[in-house]
Amino acid sequence: PTASENQNFCFKDELDAFKLSLSPNKEVILEHYLAGWSGLVKFLNRLGNVFGFISKDASSKIQILKNFLNGEHGSEYFTVQSMVKYELENNLVDLKKAGSHPESGCRTLLRLHRALRWLELFLERLRTSQEDGKTSVMCADAYNESLAQFHPWVIRKAAGLAFCMLPGRLSFFEAMNVGTPDQVVAMLGEALPVVVEVYQITQDLYAKHDLLDIP
Numbered sequence: 624p625t626a627s628e629n630q631n632f633c634f635k636d637e638l639d640a641f642k643l644s645l646s647p648n649k650e651v652i653l654e655h656y657l658a659g660w661s662g663l664v665k666f667l668n669r670l671g672n673v674f675g676f677i678s679k680d681a682s683s684k685i686q687i688l689k690n691f692l693n694g695e696h697g698s699e700y701f702t703v704q705s706m707v708k709y710e711l712e713n714n715l716v717d718l719k720k721a722g723s724h725p726e727s728g729c730r731t732l733l734r735l736h737r738a739l740r741w742l743e744l745f746l747e748r749l750r751t752s753q754e755d756g757k758t759s760v761m762c763a764d765a766y767n768e769s770l771a772q773f774h775p776w777v778i779r780k781a782a783g784l785a786f787c788m789l790p791g792r793l794s795f796f797e798a799m800n801v802g803t804p805d806q807v808v809a810m811l812g813e814a815l816p817v818v819v820e821v822y823q824i825t826q827d828l829y830a831k832h833d834l835l836d837i838p
């Protein structure tokens with residue numbers, strides 16, 4: 624990335640959006656959750672064009688949710704909790720098979736939520752990695768342990784190829800634009816627990832309402 628692009632990007636700010644997404648009573652504020660995701664997409668795009676198919680899917684899902692947030696019933700989408708309540712009470716979710724609501728907020732957020740688990744596992748591996756650690760292996764291991772189970776063979780194959788193109792550990796750290804490797808590791812140590820908490824709150828909410836398998 625050029626110097627001017629670097630001025631606009633810092634991976635810490637992107638992860639901090641997830642901290643902002645936690646309300647005092649531990650609900651997840653959708654606007655900040657989506658801001659966190661937009662930052663992750665920005666970062667993916669910095670890593671190169673091979674991640675285009677990944678970032679495009681995430682971007683389109685962010686956009687679907689932003690449209691709800693800015694739409695007629697926007698106030699119902701203030702938090703993930705209020706979104707779930709509103710969409711369920713008004714029968715706006717296809718729970719068992721795709722029907723008249725193929726792009727509900729609940730369904731769309733579930734895809735991002737599953738991907739967040741992958742991100743968490745990957746960044747945790749990165750944080751604890753040695754200097755000779757391979758980002759492609761860390762990323763693939765994290766993926767196979769989480770998101771892969773929800774993807775058909777052809778996506779798993781494409782994702783595997785994309786991971787091979789990830790920059791090495793040091794270049795990856797540099798792309799984050801946070802500082803020295805030590806500073807990156809410290810930043811991840813502080814930011815990841817928040818991502819984990821946001822993930823867990825969403826997971827518990829979805830489990831409680833039996834929403835973890837929305838098609």
Ligand code: 1PW
Binds near residue numbers: 678738770782
């Ligand atoms: C280093 C930063 C990494 C964060 C990136 C996380 C992005 C994860 C997106 C993976 C997408 C792979 C290609 C898309 C697959 C879609 O079919 C799938 N989407 C997701 C997010 O898993 C399922 O969505 P669908 O097809 O049911 O609408």
